[in-house]
Amino acid sequence: MLRQLWEIFIAFFKIGAFTFGGGYAMLPLIEKEVTDRGWVKKEDIVDVFAISQSVPGVIAVNSSVFIGYRIGGLPTAIAAVLGVVLPSFIVILGIATILVTVKDNLYVQKAFVGIRAGVTVMIALAAYKLGKSVLINKFAYILAIGALIFVLFFDIHPIVVIIVGAILGPVYYLFFAKSKVKNQGGKS
């Protein structure tokens, strides 16, 4: 048990240490560390992200708690959160004052533009990978594209599109899909 706690702590420490720019940048790292070790199956990782996004709280922490809890309950959840939060904590307390002076350094800025460019690609690839298993019909595509458009162009808060999705899901799958099957039933 202790061995596992330590493994989880270290894995999430690595994830926390290399996430720059916010919670979404964590997704490719979580995917790699967590699914490769079999802690969460590939099919389930989307649900983990989906629920972590839908619940109030910092998405990075939400995902860590969720995954940690799934693996072994409260102790592993705590190990995961400690791991993911500790790098920030240490860096901020340790070198924040240095960082304030260093942040305007040209090379530092260049490095971080580079990181953001790389993270753009990493998240795009993660979205593509997850999308392949999730966008299985027209309805799913419409929801995904709709969410993207409403959040980007109309500045709708993500929670609104999540709630809309949570409502439309049952509406579609429990009403429309069922009546489709009914209509086709007569043919066979």
Added chain:
Amino acid sequence: MIYWELFSTFFKLGLFGFGGGYAIVPLMEFEISAHGWLDMADFANIVSVSQMTPGPIAINAATYIGYHAAPFGFLGALCATFGVVLPSFILIIAIANIFNKFNQHPVFQSILKGIRPVTIGLIASAVWFFATISIITLKISTAAISRWSTFWWYSFFEKIHISPGALLIAIIIFVLIQKAKIHPILAVVMSAVFGILLI
């Protein structure tokens, strides 16, 4: 007492500041000025430094503000960070239990089937967000700096500038991940190195 204030304020922020990334910044701004914990210049600093430090901005800010607002800095940082993390803990564990219990229920499954594609769309919006702070820059008026949304209609008509260096890095990283299957952590490190070399 300052420690309780830090804990409870950041608990509130952790609870209401969601929607990813920078949605929490205006809320933090409000609380910080209300409590007088930081002046706005310092706050702007921590927000931009937070982009360079590991971890989500909420955690970074909680630690930083807690440290500077309290007489015993370390304890203040602890209270604030613990506060911002606790709502996630409570809510996710509650949801995880519901998840386990109702996972097979058709209504629950259909809700998930609705939320999953929305999540993909939201992740895609994060791609755009990161792209606009590295590869593509849209000229945004300075008045809008305090707002943290990623796109406005009118900025579409402003000058759009593509950074060739950043674009090159994106392409290199894409190839490295797809063909050489490099680890994401290595990808981050290499992005930084290429940033210094190519930007």
